Amino acid sequence: MxxxxxxxxxxxxxxxxxxxxxxxxxxxxxxxxIYLSGPEAMLEKLETEFENEYGDVCExxxxxxxxxKSKVWAEKEAGKIQADIIWGSDPAVYNVLSDEGVLEEIxxxxxxxLNSQYLTxxxxxxxxxxxxxxxxxxxxxANGSQPQSFxxxxxxxxxxxxxxxxxxxxxxxxxxASSLYQMLDQDMDYFSDLHQNGVLLAKSNGQVPSKIMEGxxxxxIGPHDSVIRLKxxxxxxxxxxxxxxxxxxxxxxxxxxxxxIIKKDRDTEKSELCQQFVNFILSKKAQQITYGFGFVxxxxxxxxxxxxxxxxxxxxxxxxxxxxxxQFKQDYQEIFK
Amino acid sequence: xxxxxxxxxxxSLNNSHLQQLRLRFCLKNVILFILLxxxxxxxxxxxxxxVVKSVIINSDFSFKSVQQLLRIGGLRSIFxxxxxxxxxxxxxxxxxxxxxxxxxxxxxxxxxxxxTLMFLTFTIPSYILSVSWxxxxxxxxxxxxxxxxxxxxxxxxxxxYSIGAAATVLIVHLAPLVFFxxxxxxxxxxxxxxNSARISGASRSQITAKIVLPLMVPSFISxxxxxxxxxxxxxxxxxQLALPVGQEVLTTSIFSAVSSLNLGAACVLAVVLMVxxxxxxxxxDKISCRERYVFRSDQVNGSSFIRLGRVEGLVTSVLxxxxxxxxxxxxxxxxxxSFVKRWGVPISLESLxxxxxxxxxxxxxxxFRALFNSLSFGLIAGFAAVTIVSLTLxxxxxxxxxxxxxxxxxxxxxxxxPNMILAIAAIFAWSEQPIKLYGTKWIIIITxxxxxxxxxLKQVKGMVDNIDTSAxxxxxxxxxxxxxxxxxLFLPQCKPGLAAGFLTCLLIALREIPVSLLLYTNRxxxxxxxxxxxxSNSYGLEMTSTxxxxxxxxxxTLSLLMRKLNRGRGYDGSAAN
Numbered sequence: 001m002x003x004x005x006x007x008x009x010x011x012x013x014x015x016x017x018x019x020x021x022x023x024x025x026x027x028x029x030x031x032x033x034i035y036l037s038g039p040e041a042m043l044e045k046l047e048t049e050f051e052n053e054y055g056d057v058c059e060x061x062x063x064x065x066x067x068x069k070s071k072v073w074a075e076k077e078a079g080k081i082q083a084d085i086i087w088g089s090d091p092a093v094y095n096v097l098s099d100e101g102v103l104e105e106i107x108x109x110x111x112x113x114l115n116s117q118y119l120t121x122x123x124x125x126x127x128x129x130x131x132x133x134x135x136x137x138x139x140x141x142a143n144g145s146q147p148q149s150f151x152x153x154x155x156x157x158x159x160x161x162x163x164x165x166x167x168x169x170x171x172x173x174x175x176x177a178s179s180l181y182q183m184l185d186q187d188m189d190y191f192s193d194l195h196q197n198g199v200l201l202a203k204s205n206g207q208v209p210s211k212i213m214e215g216x217x218x219x220x221i222g223p224h225d226s227v228i229r230l231k232x233x234x235x236x237x238x239x240x241x242x243x244x245x246x247x248x249x250x251x252x253x254x255x256x257x258x259x260x261i262i263k264k265d266r267d268t269e270k271s272e273l274c275q276q277f278v279n280f281i282l283s284k285k286a287q288q289i290t291y292g293f294g295f296v297x298x299x300x301x302x303x304x305x306x307x308x309x310x311x312x313x314x315x316x317x318x319x320x321x322x323x324x325x326x327q328f329k330q331d332y333q334e335i336f337k
Numbered sequence: 338x339x340x341x342x343x344x345x346x347x348x349s350l351n352n353s354h355l356q357q358l359r360l361r362f363c364l365k366n367v368i369l370f371i372l373l374x375x376x377x378x379x380x381x382x383x384x385x386x387x388v389v390k391s392v393i394i395n396s397d398f399s400f401k402s403v404q405q406l407l408r409i410g411g412l413r414s415i416f417x418x419x420x421x422x423x424x425x426x427x428x429x430x431x432x433x434x435x436x437x438x439x440x441x442x443x444x445x446x447x448x449x450x451x452x453t454l455m456f457l458t459f460t461i462p463s464y465i466l467s468v469s470w471x472x473x474x475x476x477x478x479x480x481x482x483x484x485x486x487x488x489x490x491x492x493x494x495x496x497x498y499s500i501g502a503a504a505t506v507l508i509v510h511l512a513p514l515v516f517f518x519x520x521x522x523x524x525x526x527x528x529x530x531x532n533s534a535r536i537s538g539a540s541r542s543q544i545t546a547k548i549v550l551p552l553m554v555p556s557f558i559s560x561x562x563x564x565x566x567x568x569x570x571x572x573x574x575x576x577q578l579a580l581p582v583g584q585e586v587l588t589t590s591i592f593s594a595v596s597s598l599n600l601g602a603a604c605v606l607a608v609v610l611m612v613x614x615x616x617x618x619x620x621x622d623k624i625s626c627r628e629r630y631v632f633r634s635d636q637v638n639g640s641s642f643i644r645l646g647r648v649e650g651l652v653t654s655v656l657x658x659x660x661x662x663x664x665x666x667x668x669x670x671x672x673x674x675s676f677v678k679r680w681g682v683p684i685s686l687e688s689l690x691x692x693x694x695x696x697x698x699x700x701x702x703x704x705f706r707a708l709f710n711s712l713s714f715g716l717i718a719g720f721a722a723v724t725i726v727s728l729t730l731x732x733x734x735x736x737x738x739x740x741x742x743x744x745x746x747x748x749x750x751x752x753x754x755p756n757m758i759l760a761i762a763a764i765f766a767w768s769e770q771p772i773k774l775y776g777t778k779w780i781i782i783i784t785x786x787x788x789x790x791x792x793x794l795k796q797v798k799g800m801v802d803n804i805d806t807s808a809x810x811x812x813x814x815x816x817x818x819x820x821x822x823x824x825x826l827f828l829p830q831c832k833p834g835l836a837a838g839f840l841t842c843l844l845i846a847l848r849e850i851p852v853s854l855l856l857y858t859n860r861x862x863x864x865x866x867x868x869x870x871x872x873s874n875s876y877g878l879e880m881t882s883t884x885x886x887x888x889x890x891x892x893x894t895l896s897l898l899m900r901k902l903n904r905g906r907g908y909d910g911s912a913a914n
Binding site: 039040041060061062063066070071074082160166168169195200201202203206207210213214215216217229230233234237238239240335336337 | 477478581583584585592593596678679681682692858859860872878
């Protein structure tokens with residue numbers, strides 16, 4: 001028994017140290033290190049497709065949007081960003097990084113294939129678009145009494161029905177909240193009213209459709225793609241999925257997912273690989289994969305089947321969002337405490 | 338002249354002060370030096386950095402962070418923390434104290450069942466209890482569904498998310514701490530005092546008011562302070578039940594501050610929490626010392642039992658309802674939910690599935706990786722902590738001196754710090770060059786070592802105090818070296834305590850949330866992180882329940898093993914939480 005326990009312990013220690021060695025290999029810059037966020041199944045599929053073509057060359061570090069943002073920020077402050085590529089979160093942080101000269105220029109292979117509205121002047125590319133909408137449980141609003149606009153959510157008839165992600169815990173939720181603030185004429189009272197109306201703050205945006213689907217809440221503010229993924233899952237696993245989307249009358253908030261290459265000393269081959277990876281994500285093959293997971297493509301040749309014709313899009317001013325972020329956070333915390 | 342010189346040299350050699358300063362390059366001193374260096378590096382250095390960071394911004398001494406703390410509602414968090422801890426304290430005293438009284442002072446027939454059920458309640462991690470609270474009380478929860486079936490037209494508004502809900506869950510979880518603490522004290526109450534009072538004509542109420550209660554006061558206070566400090570340090574339950582409605586306590590405020598990169602405020606909040614915890618632990622230590630003089634180990638006298646008579650039926654009913662609500666129903670809901678396709682869908686044969694477990698087995702959810710991480714981090718950190726503590730205790734047992742007593746104090750110090758503080762301190766200590774461990778598994782392992790040391794010390798200290806030093810003295814006289822004396826004489830004598838401590842460490846590693854949540858990366862996800870983060874877009878409470886079932890099974894197995902190892906030493910499992 002003693003011998004067995006000793007052997008088990010030894011094996012565990014060896015495996016743990018072996019894992020450590022793998023880390024070291026990654027740190028020796030033999031692979032491109034990518035900090036990214038997103039649905040794990042989608043990222044796995046993309047990694048497999050890319051590596052089928054280029055070999056085992058990627059090191060994906062999958063995190064939440066907030067973690068990508070905070071890790072990059074902390075590493076930048078410490079003097080060196082460890083990642084070669086960052087992908088996820090919102091454009092606000094990328095604008096700052098681009099302005100500070102931390103990002104490398106990206107050479108897009110077929111620029112004409114991309115929709116011109118998604119091309120930026122900065123050193124990053126936009127890979128997808130998602131829309132912040134109102135989500136609701138269709139079984140609870142069978143008579144069509146669901147809210148039609150973000151402003152409706154303040155009404156007393158929707159008291160204790162609403163769930164949204166907490167901007168204190170999630171970076172995308174912060175982006176959504178500050179976009180709402182911009183769209184509703186910088187009206188901080190909107191959040192006070194939601195608070196008065198009993199809004200629940202979930203840990204992440206992913207939880208919003210889940211909580212509606214499970215019957216805990218009837219309404220939510222969240223990105224549309226999470227509903228698409230939940231619908232796909234419900235279809236596959238055979239359970240009822242009553243969550244639907246309202247495209248608000250004020251317009252839907254468009255949030256783009258950026259990708260950037262970090263400027264650093266690396267050999268030509270690796271630099272080329274980074275450029276290849278970004279171009280792969282913008283390719284039709286990769287964009288079709290991500291479209292299946294609910295993300296709107298930035299390419300001209302993949303139709304946006306998610307956004308209804310009559311919906312208007314509100315484009316966020318990310319520069320202003322980052323400038324006002326501290327004040328917004330402070331006011332938001334004041335309300336939700 | 339020569340004689341005078343010799344005299345001077347001898348004089349100086351006899352100078353005791355100089356003798357103390359003389360360096361002796363023996364193995365014992367080298368090990369002590371290494372031990373102290375390691376302890377200072379992993380315990381003192383991170384805490385010192387945290388304290389310094391809280392007042393120094395951009396290399397300047399500043400109270401900006403304190404101002405920021407006030408701005409982000411730090412005072413509200415402190416108020417909520419105390420409100421929560423005080424509510425839990427009163428509730429746990431009431432529940433645990435009543436149970437202990439019934440268990441020791443009455444002739445109740447099912448005392449063993451109370452013991453076992455209290456023990457089982459304590460083995461369920463508090464976070465899992467909060468998950469089952471949501472499953473029972475939330476809209477569309479099991480209670481709601483049952484009530485809706487019976488009274489279809491009524492509107493139910495159960496307050497699932499609030500500080501009160503968090504307090505209720507923590508009372509259920511921490512009441513066993515009071516129960517075991519007070520039960521031990523009541524059992525050790527000196528019966529002769531009661532018998533003397535009875536012979537002198539004192540009534541039962543007089544005996545209770547003038548003898549039992551005054552003797553129990555230190556025990557009440559020390560268990561109460563323990564419950565209070567555990568409530569202050571709790572993160573998982575509050576994050577699950579109070580944070581969603583914007584009610585923050587210190588631990589959740591620290592987490593929010595770190596998440597939004599407000600590190601200055603995180604530092605100040607951490608230091609506030611640290612100071613409160615330190616004061617509480619000092620108080621517990623002092624009261625525990627006083628307790629030793631109050632109680633004596635005596636046999637329980639059966640004749641002093643209060644006869645329940647007809648009330649026994651009522652007691653059984655109340656206890657059955659209590660355990661049904663706090664243990665049976667939560668376990669059943671968690672177990673049942675782990676078999677539904679998606680939590681929230683109506684329960685029927687069609688909605689039941691094994692697919693949640695299959696997803697874990699086929700690797701779709703990387704629970705095995707998380708389990709491996711938790712166990713391997715726990716094993717390595719536990720082994721390191723056992724080595725450090727046993728060496729320190731061996732040195733302290735056979736030698737005296739300030740460095741040894743410092744080493745012992747440093748080993749004990751982390752018990753006063755909530756896990757969240759240890760994690761924040763580790764971030765500040767190990768994020769920068771030359772030793773940059775942030776983002777690797779080693780930062781978690783080192784923080785676990787710090788977390789485990791006082792727990793192992795608590796398990797082994799009593800055992801080591803009872804070891805006779807004469808055997809070691811004889812061995813030393815015979816010329817047996819340090820290592821051989823440590824391995825062949827010392828270790829075998831405290832082996833059961835070390836083994837129990839080691840298992841406790843594994844149990845903590847299996848269910849711990851705050852440390853790994855602040856320090857994990859994609860590759861170093863642990864079971865605690867998995868449990869906390871799995872509920873998302875793709876998975877609902879059904880997957881949280883599936884992981885919870887695995888953790889409950891492993892927790893119960895390890896706890897029972899520890900109970901077996903500690904049999905006869907009054908194990909209450911408190912170290913594991």
